[in-house]
Amino acid sequence: MSLSERQIQIGSYLGIQPIIHGQIHTFQIAIPNAETIEILPERREILAQTLREHQSNLGSLVVRRTKAYDEEKEYEIVYGADWCIVAEELEIERLWVWVFDLTDEQAITMKTELEQLLGGGSIPPITSEVTRQEHPPLELQLKQQMRELMKDINTKFQALSQTISSENTQINHRLQKIETTVNNLTANFDTLITKLKYDAMTVAQLKEIAKQRDIKVKSNIKKSELIAILSQD
Numbered sequence: 529m530s531l532s533e534r535q536i537q538i539g540s541y542l543g544i545q546p547i548i549h550g551q552i553h554t555f556q557i558a559i560p561n562a563e564t565i566e567i568l569p570e571r572r573e574i575l576a577q578t579l580r581e582h583q584s585n586l587g588s589l590v591v592r593r594t595k596a597y598d599e600e601k602e603y604e605i606v607y608g609a610d611w612c613i614v615a616e617e618l619e620i621e622r623l624w625v626w627v628f629d630l631t632d633e634q635a636i637t638m639k640t641e642l643e644q645l646l647g648g649g650s651i652p653p654i655t656s657e658v659t660r661q662e663h664p665p666l667e668l669q670l671k672q673q674m675r676e677l678m679k680d681i682n683t684k685f686q687a688l689s690q691t692i693s694s695e696n697t698q699i700n701h702r703l704q705k706i707e708t709t710v711n712n713l714t715a716n717f718d719t720l721i722t723k724l725k726y727d728a729m730t731v732a733q734l735k736e737i738a739k740q741r742d743i744k745v746k747s748n749i750k751k752s753e754l755i756a757i758l759s760q761d
């Protein structure tokens with residue numbers, strides 16, 4: 529799949545068209561003060577090893593265009609700040625990124641939901657099995673994380689079943705909690721996609737969707753109210 533086809537695919541899925549998917553200079557990426565985080569030594573070592581081995585990151589970060597900094601800083605990190613911090617320390621020249629035009633609200637929503645879905649504030653290091661030439665769209669990366677999570681859950685549950693056969697009730701209770709967690713992750717992902725898609729639409733487009741669903745709305749309804757109605761339907 530070509531780069532342009534990937535851009536069309538993720539734009540359609542999220543409702544926001546990425547500007548580019550490719551490499552940009554590390555010095556062009558601004559890291560807000562709020563994102564200047566303390567990186568655990570173990571994770572710093574993993575990130576550094578990956579960056580030294582490939583001279584770049586293999587999993588694309590998320591940035592947005594900005595004019596809030598000096599002319600050199602054309603982009604602001606939305607997700608993956610620890611990669612940028614370590615890359616700057618190692619003087620890595622370029623990083624793979626998805627570039628979006630996001631409002632402050634959209635940037636916060638995307639970062640928050642990604643952290644909840646992936647269980648932390650950073651994109652996990654990609655193993656060497658992923659080639660430099662292959663950089664899957666953002667939604668495929670998220671789905672891959674979900675599949676890996678389910679695989680890990682199934683493995684742990686099988687081990688519990690084999691070693692604690694006398695505690696069936698307790699195991700079932702744990703399984704229910706696991707299923708609830710996975711369902712919540714899936715719901716959060718769907719909510720993120722729907723919200724970003726509706727946020728990018730005009731009021732007229734939203735009213736047309738409401739009309740197609742036979743939902744009656746007031747002529748002077750606010751965009752936020754209309755999004756809330758469509759999200760519940």
